[in-house]
Amino acid sequence: MTIADAQPHMQSTKEIGTAWDRMVAKRRFYTILGLVILIAAFASSVRFADESNAGHFFDRLPHLFDFLSWLIPKDWNDVWRALFDIASVNDKGGEEFNFDRGRVYVWGTFYIPEYFELMIVTINVALISTIIGFVFAVPLSFFAARNLTNSWVLRIFSKRLMEFLRAFPEIVIAGLFSAILSIGPVAAIIAISLHTVGALGKLFYEVAENIDMKPDEGMKAVGANWWERVRFAALPQVLPNFTSYALLRLEINVRASTIIGAVGGGGIGEELKLSISRGFGAKTMALVLLLFVTIVAVDQFSAWLRRRLVGEHAFLLQH
Numbered sequence: 001m002t003i004a005d006a007q008p009h010m011q012s013t014k015e016i017g018t019a020w021d022r023m024v025a026k027r028r029f030y031t032i033l034g035l036v037i038l039i040a041a042f043a044s045s046v047r048f049a050d051e052s053n054a055g056h057f058f059d060r061l062p063h064l065f066d067f068l069s070w071l072i073p074k075d076w077n078d079v080w081r082a083l084f085d086i087a088s089v090n091d092k093g094g095e096e097f098n099f100d101r102g103r104v105y106v107w108g109t110f111y112i113p114e115y116f117e118l119m120i121v122t123i124n125v126a127l128i129s130t131i132i133g134f135v136f137a138v139p140l141s142f143f144a145a146r147n148l149t150n151s152w153v154l155r156i157f158s159k160r161l162m163e164f165l166r167a168f169p170e171i172v173i174a175g176l177f178s179a180i181l182s183i184g185p186v187a188a189i190i191a192i193s194l195h196t197v198g199a200l201g202k203l204f205y206e207v208a209e210n211i212d213m214k215p216d217e218g219m220k221a222v223g224a225n226w227w228e229r230v231r232f233a234a235l236p237q238v239l240p241n242f243t244s245y246a247l248l249r250l251e252i253n254v255r256a257s258t259i260i261g262a263v264g265g266g267g268i269g270e271e272l273k274l275s276i277s278r279g280f281g282a283k284t285m286a287l288v289l290l291l292f293v294t295i296v297a298v299d300q301f302s303a304w305l306r307r308r309l310v311g312e313h314a315f316l317l318q319h
Helices: 003-052 057-063 066-069 077-084 114-144 152-167 172-181 184-209 214-221 225-264 268-279 281-310
Strands: 104-105 110-112
Touching: 003 104, 066 281, 077 281, 110 114, 114 152, 114 184, 114 225, 114 268, 114 281, 152 184, 172 184, 172 225, 214 225, 225 268, 225 281, 268 281
Parallel strands: none
Antiparallel strands: 104 110
16 A cells, blocks of 8 residues: 555544544533533522522521521430330420320230331321232233233323323322311322322333233233233233332332321321421430331331342342
8 A cells, every 4th residue: 555545544534533523622612501501590590599588598598407406305315205105304294295195005004105106107108008009000000011902092091191190299199188188197098099000000011011922922822811811921920020119119108108297198297297396306306216217127128028029130230
């Protein structure tokens, strides 16, 4: 190859390098310009919000954590007394230290501490909501699966219904049903159940669309109807993953039922809101401690159970 033959190749490589440098420079310019616009928009919105806020956010910012001083108990032993409904030496007849008056007596002198009973209510709300959501999400997921349902009308309807159910936060649905059914766990169960149907349904139909279709073809060959194909060909393949997702949703619903409790859904959330608003430090710390331990315990138990059902290999990184 002569020098004349190599010259166009060298020129082409140089042009490619120049074009690459221009493209990188243009991308950096647009990135910096976008960040400048984003920062300017953020600063303007914060300034507008500060001027619109009667409390003046920036003026009150140094006092952001002042409320923590209200919630620090003067006697840390009162945290354990509040948790187990033991009479406090600081009780002077008010509501801040009336720990022993919240006992839930079961038989004779045997009682369940008030906060434990409220935590049981919260867990029950989450558990019942998860079961209801699971029961309704399973058939909807099969209706929505493209490989199992030929009717596009039924598929579209099922998907849109699940999207509608999960479009609204649980707390919004709970507020609506609280106005209709009065405050209490029933409104919380309905709200969380509806959202769970939509959330689990989406996860379930994505699992159903990725099953091995050979068992389904075998069921078709022997003349099985749609229900028999789903029952004997699809369900055995997806049930471990369905159960795994349901347990994961249970963890989420425990947190959701706590939040909904703060708006009248019953359980420990309502008591936590009242304790914080009234500045009852010992009660608040006891509730936070119990809530933290319970959520960790539920998370660990459901993770262990999911591993047992799905198998340890599903949680390992695939190389």
